[in-house]
Amino acid sequence: MLQAVGISDLNDNPSSDRIFIIGGGIVGASLAYFLSKEDNDRKIVLIDKYLDKLLGSTGYAPGFVGQYNESHVLTSLAKDTVSEYIKIPDGFNVVxxxxxxxxxxxVENLHRRKEAAQSSGLPAEIISPEVAASLAPDFIDAKSVKAGLLFSTDGAANAIRIASYYIREAQARGVQFLEAEVTGFATESNQMTTINCSNGDITLNGSIVILATGIWTSPLTNDIVKFPVPIIPVAHPYTFTPLRPPRSGTPYPFIRWLDHHVYARDHGDRDGLGSYDHPPMQASPTKSAMGPWPASFENVLLEATSHLKNRHQFLVKGPSEDPDEKRPFNGIFAVTPDNLPLAGRVPGLSNLWLCAAIWVTTAAGTAKLISRQILGGAEQEDEALLKALDPARFQNIEDEILVKQALAKYNDIYNRDSK
Structure with missing residues (x-):
């Protein structure tokens, strides 16, 4: 159990050498881990509303980590992320x-993706429908597909386990934890001066603040940042089959039906499926990243499950009243106009950084990048990555246009247009 500090403790010991991380999901946990891993004199404090719960997108992530993306930035961050996840006991399963x-x-697109993935240093192989079906016989009917593209080093990440591991390691290195709801900030002379919390204010004295607040980032920055922060929460349906005995033999790979914007995976004791094949729906998350269930999602799931061999086993009706039963749910996550995270120093505020709109796929890699930049250990390739992730890159673009662009990215979430 985490030993939390109080606001009064923090204010009694002010220092400009502190780093405050706001948000305790997989991104905030990764930041706490990598910032504390280096030998430095920084005092690190992680703040979250609930230290014993993961109510953001981390807690509901399906867990697939596909390293190749037609954005070289995301590919680089994903490869770096996997290199870290595989070090964590039971954190990453290379399925x-x-x-x-x-x-x-x-099929032509699969061949293009294979060539590009191999050029980026990732193993990729075109396989026949029969071989594809043999890898996931309950999911795939060989007669329904023309080809498959196998990425052998991709896999499934246990986001909750990874975040918990990073938190434990950070605590062992002296990272402090504050359970508090952050409600806003005060600034003066281009510097953050105060973190406002529901149970008191934290005086910063020049300390660095990093927002790892995911789907809640834009509202927190509205009053202090002078440019758009278009991190748009969107609704997303995910469903399961009922409980079943674990399958024997080789685990199924994570599968994506690219023509239909559908994906599925074996969770061990049940199967899961999600779909992007519906009009994008902007969401307004409050307490958690699980949103209200739109009735239209039942038809979305009915269509999505039709592409699987075991289609009739999946549940399509909305959430039940039993909180412990795994029913279809609306898992909210963030999209941006170019599907890239917003990560880096915030212009105009010398001690504020963003590290948001980041999926499990790139969480550790992005946290390492930001940690290097803050601690002064930048690598040669960091400059290009930071330029692409610049939080201020949407300056002078109207909010309505940015929201429209971000929502349009939802239906092609694997980012085939970004370079």
Whole structure:
């Protein structure tokens, strides 16, 4: 159990050498881990509303980590992330990722993706429908697909376990934890001066603040940042089969039907499925990243499950009243106009950094990047990555346009347009 400090304790010992991380999901936990891993004199404090719960997107993430993306920035961050996850006991299972297509154009796209992935240093192999079906026989009917693309080093991350591991390691290195709801900030002379919390204010005395607040980032920055922070929360349906005995043999790869914007995975004691094949829906999360259930999602899931061989086993009706039963749910996550995170120093506020709109796929890699920049250990390739992730890159673009662009990215979430 985490030993939390109080606001009065922090104010009694002010220092400009502190780093405050706001947000305790996988991104905040990664930051606490990597910032404390280096030999430095910084005092690190992680703040979250609930230290014993993961109510943000981390707690509901399906867990697939596909390293190849047509954005070289995301590919680089994902590869670095996997290199860290595989060090964590039971944190990352290298089951592979399998993309399927049933159209001639789709098969051509698989071949393009294979060549590009190999050029980026990732193993990728085109496989026949029969081989694809043999890798996940309950999911795939060989007659329904024309080809598959197998990424053998991809896998499934246990986001909750990874975050918990990073928190434990950070605590062992002296990171402090504050359970508090952050409600806003005060600034003066281009510097953050105060963190306002529901149970008191924290005086910063020049300390660095990093917002790892995911889907709640934009409201927190509205009053202090002079440019758009278009991190748009969106609704997303995910469902399960009922409990079943674990399968024997080789674990199934994580599977994506690219033609239909559907993905599925074996969770061990049940299967899971999600779909992006519906009009994007902007969400307004309050207490958690689980949103209200739109009735239209039942038809979305019914269509999505039709592409799987075991389609009739998946539940499509909305959440039940039993909180312990795994029913279909609306898991809210963030999109941006270019599907890239917002990570780096915030212009105009010398001690504020963002590290948000980051998926499990790139969480550790992005946290390492920001940690190096803050602690002064930047590497040669960091400059290009930070430029691409610049939190101020959407300056002078109207909010309505940015929201429209971000929502449009939802239906092609694997980012085929970003370079």
């Amino acid at each position: 592979g990722g399998l993309e399927l297509s049933s159209t001639p154009d789709g």
